[in-house]
Amino acid sequence: METSPSPTLSGKARKAGVLGWPVAHSRSPRLHGWWLARHGIDGAYLPLPVRPERFATAVRALADLGFAGANVTIPHKEAAYALCDVVDQVAKRAGSVNTLVFDADGRIHGTSTDGYGFLESIREQAPGWAAADGPAVILGAGGAVRAVAAALLDAGCPRLILVNRTPARAEALARDLGGPVEVATAAPLEAASLLVNGTSLGMVGEPPLEIDLAPLPATAVVADMVYVPLETPLLAAARARGLRGVDGLGMLLHQARPGFREWFGVEPKVDQALRDYVAHDIPRR
Ligand SMILES: NC(=O)c1ccc[n+]([C@@H]2O[C@H](COP(=O)([O-])OP(=O)(O)OC[C@H]3O[C@@H](n4cnc5c(N)ncnc54)[C@H](OP(=O)(O)O)[C@@H]3O)[C@@H](O)[C@H]2O)c1
Known part of the structure; x- marks a missing residue:
């Protein structure tokens, strides 16, 4: 009510x-x-x-x-x-x-508080997941990714891989962050414990994010920062594969x-x- x-x-x-x-x-x-x-x-x-x-x-x-x-x-x-x-x-x-x-x-x-909100949202929607569990792959290198990447490293993420349309922006972010951060041109999903969409792809009015989730381990979590719609095509694909999904609304509320x-x-x-x-x-x- x-x-x-x-x-x-x-x-x-x-x-x-x-x-x-x-x-x-x-x-x-x-x-x-x-x-x-x-x-x-x-x-x-x-x-x-x-x-x-x-x-x-x-x-x-x-x-x-x-x-x-x-x-x-x-x-x-x-x-x-x-x-x-x-x-x-x-x-x-x-x-x-x-x-x-x-x-x-x-x-x-x-x-x-964006990074805090992101982590709290994962804790709420994918209980048991921990940043230290394994590598995280982040798509995007804008302002929101900057905050979330720092929060993941501070929470013990052992390896962070940034993939961005404009690689130079990801490289600049990797330099600023320091620590175990790499830049890749394609997302290496085989060992990832977390995949994050930090681009605007998948938002209403934008093209969907095209990515094959098949290589992700069965225990991986897929998190989308986009919250319009609530269930993006990426989260629907994660659900179809039986993976745990975390929507962008949780980040908005917790931040x-x-x-x-x-x-x-x-x-x-x-x-x-x-x-x-x-x-x-x-x-x-
Ligand atoms: N849930 C929440 O609370 C919350 C909070 C903040 C942001 N967000 C969401 O997070 C996303 C990023 O926000 P931001 O503030 O970081 O924006 P931003 O600084 O403008 O960054 C946008 C990112 O999306 C990428 N991108 C945009 N269009 C693309 C396309 N057609 N193909 C591939 N990549 C594309 C950009 O790549 P380039 O570097 O190549 O341009 C950049 O990495 C948005 O969807 C926003 O709504 C959610």
Whole structure:
């Protein structure tokens, strides 16, 4: 059953939001609104459309207005990183931030929670899988892959293979990451414990990802970052082969948890009711 965000706010209401341009497509207000209602919190989470040239001014204004913090989405993630007074190790590895927290002195703290959200989503949807189990093959080398690859290495992944349409971008990422990272032109699936789609292929309106999953070991997990549709052609092929699949919606939901905890003081949960609520307009296939 659907609930709607709390209709009343006091003068002490906690405030956060998502900065993007455009931001109308963002599901974050619906997601945080669900948790605010679920926990009866005196607070609000708003869509905040901000043009790139106004980004720095807007962020400082939010701090002045008493916001607890904000999420940052396309195209501001790198600009947000540059603007922060304090960034953690995860943000440094990702070179971008998606979560801002303003402290009592007005300083801006930044972190990147995409990698955390990705790993938490696998833990939820493919219990028992561990990053240390074996090599991971990642398709793509964009911003999201940067965060996820760093998180996999930090979680003990013994070997990471990057495959990207533009190999130079994958090579630059491999150099930045350091550690056991290789670049390949074709995905070596025979020994992989994890295959990740970090491209936009398979998204509604894009061509499907063409890859033969037959060489993957039977224990491998297939994770797609794309969440529109919920079950991409890649995940359907994984299911048909009897492999465990992890959808992109889980990553989206879990990456939001650290910010909510910081701003509103409650550890929120991801459950089926939340998934259904956020996915209300996302096609299943
Ligand atoms: N579930 C979540 O919470 C979540 C969060 C963030 C992102 N995502 C998804 O993750 C994906 C990547 O996002 P991003 O922010 O990293 O984007 P990005 O920085 O623009 O990177 C896009 C990646 O997709 C590749 N690509 C695009 N079109 C392609 C094509 N026709 N054939 C082969 N490769 C193609 C690009 O290759 P080139 O380098 O050759 O251009 C690049 O590696 C998107 O699908 C996005 O929706 C999901």
